[in-house]
Amino acid sequence: MRLKEALKALKERIFEESSILLPLLAVALFALYIVSAYCGLRLGESGQAGSTDGIFAFFSAIGPYAGLFLTLYAVFAAVVIFFENKNPDRTIAWMLILLFLPVVGFVLYFLFGPNLNKRAAFRELKHKKSAIMERWAEDELRALESMAASVFPWKTVISLLKTSMAPLTFRNALEVLTNGDATFSAIKNSLSEAERFIHMEYFSIANDGIGNEIRGILERKAKEGLRVRLIYDSVGSWNIGKDYIESLKSAGVEVYPFAPISLPMLRRKLNHRNHRKIIVIDGKVGFMGGLNIGDKYLSRDRRFGFWRDTHLKIEGEAVHKLQDVFLSDWRFCSGQDLDEPDLFPQMGGPSLWTPVQIVNSGPDLDLSPVMVGYFSLIASATERIWITTPYLVPGESIKTALKVASLSGLDVRIIVPGLADHIFVFWASQANIDDLLAAGVRIFSYNNGFIHSKVVIVDGKAASVGTTNLDLRSFEINFEIQAFIYNKEVASRLEQDFMDDLTQCREFTLEERARKPFVxxxxxxxxxxxxxxV
Structure with missing residues (x-):
């Protein structure tokens, strides 16, 4: 049994490090081929024996073998690329890169392209979801399919049930937290009031002011005897530091990285990262949304200035789904299958009626539930669609849905940042503006710092808030968590924030865009x- 576990761990380790080892092997083979070719030329030019001719002869002799191995390696890469991508355009692009830049293209692919082995490993998550959540979703799906289409928007609810096992929960109280001050104040208060356990899962945790405040609370609670568990993404939190982690562990906090890799600082764009931000307290209170943990999110970073973001505090049944997602990720990271009796407590309230679906998305699922939910919301709209997103790279399906909605006479507005945090994605976002403007979509550039909210509001009746950007990386590659909310009061609150943000925006126009310079x-x-x- 131990041998089997050891072999499995070795296999996973090889998969984790393949994005460095395979490109290095390709470069080594190419370098060997070039050296052998050079030695062959020198040997032919010398015409007489010398002290270095033995070395030249050796490398010249192995040159054909190096070339053969390099050719086989290129064929292997081409086969991987051919079978891995569902997107034909992306497959063709990578094949052309490999053809014209064989070594450089191969290195780029294994550093930044999709990873078949990693996807296969992540798919194990799909088969280990909570049996409680699965039965809940199946029972609710049968009940909802037999009802009249009275729940708004009906098709969205059904599609999310089918793609993400996301039950439609009703007994919830939901608070919209606007920006860092409100968010971290609520989080610190709730963490301090925890009585049984704290579960946290974050893409990015910084070793700074607010990061150490949160660490201090977690350590204090662990010393009080609470079960405190933390998952951090090894790439998103690459600079958290060993001292930070060791301090938590020494206080009794259980800490695990998500999909650890070597040299995270140099490999920050690797795929399949855990982009979720989840807190579950005693199984009754939950937090999720756009804010990671760091001073930057409290507008303390001079580069970005004011940081505009949206988070949620949830009390009620919807917290059970947040808990289910955390437990699945915890099982993946730690190997522990938690079955403590108080993980899913009975909900005696709250009295408020706020229908919510908590939707997880990632490479462990065949479809992208969040993208399906966005598409369904957009298609169901009859009046307006308002979106805030830090990145506007939606893919053809969502872009077409937005264009059709606008051409149909709906009020479609999108707010994007006027400031870049990731330069290539910023340029790609700008590249999508003209096409949408031509269809009548109104797009606004936020100029009061950086806007990081991920919000979709439809008809003032339904909304979505979470970690998912309006881009293909969030839809297809990273692990995300999103709330779909069917409540007029919450939607109205988010619309008010949207209108306030518009006062800090400049609207793009086709005339202005037509005059943009060649650069x-x-x-x-x-x-x-x-x-x-990517």
Missing amino acids: QKTKEAVGRLWTAQ
Whole structure:
């Protein structure tokens, strides 16, 4: 049994490090081939024996073998690329890169392209979801399918049940937390009031002011005897530091990285990252949304200035789904299958009626539930669609849905940042503006710092808030968590924030965009090509 576990761990380790080892092997083979070719030329030019001729002869002799191995390696890479991508355009693009830049293209692919082995490993998550959640979703699906289409929007609810096992929960109280001050104040208060356990899962945790405040609370609670568990993404939190982690562990906090890799600082764009931000307290209170843990999210970073973001505090049944997602990720990271009796407590309230679906999305699922939910919300709209997103790279299906909605006479507005945090994605976002403007979509540039909210509001009746950007990386590659909310009061609250944000925006126009300089056009083209490959 131990041997089997050891072999499994070794296999996973090899998969984790393949994105460094395989490109290095390709470079080594190419270098060996070049050296052997050079030695062959020198040997032919010398015409007489010398002290170095033995070395030249050796490398010249192995040259054909190095070339053969390099050719086989290229064929292997081409086969992997051919079978791995569902997107034909992306497959063709990677094949052309490999053809014309065999070594460089191969290195780029294994550093930034999709990873078949990693996807296969992640799919194990799909088969280990909570049996309680699965039965809940199946029972609710049968009940809802037999009802009249009275729940708004009906098709969205059904599609999310089928793609993400996301039950429609009703007994919830939901609070919209606007920006860092409100969010971290609520989080610190709730963490301090925890009585049984704290479960946290974050893409990015910084070793700074607010990061250490949160660490201090977790350590204090662990010392009080609470079960405190933390998952952090090894790439998103690459600079958290060993001292931070060791301090937590020494206080009794259980800490695990998500999909750890070597050299995370140099490999920050690797795929399949855990982009979720989840807190579950005693199984009754939950937090999720756009804010990671760091001073930057409290507007303390000079580069970005004011940081505009949206988070949620949830009390009620919907917290059970947050808990289910955390437990699945905990099982994946730690190997522990938690079955403590108080993980899913009975909900005696609250009295408020706020229908919510908590939707998880990631490479462990065949479809992208959040993208399906977005598409369904957009298609169901009859009056207006308002979206805030830090990145506007939606893919053809969502882009077409937005264009059709606008051409049908709906009020479609999108707010994007006027400031870049990731330069290639910023350029790619800019590249999508003209096409949408031509269809009548109104797009606004936020100029009061950086806007990081991920919000969709439809008809003032339904909304979605979470970690999912309006881009293909969030839809297809990273692990995300999103709330779909069917409540007029919450939607109205989010619309008010949207209108306030518009006062800090400048609207794009086709006339202005037509005059953009050649350099800007080139940047947008590069950004569009870059994001298409990753």
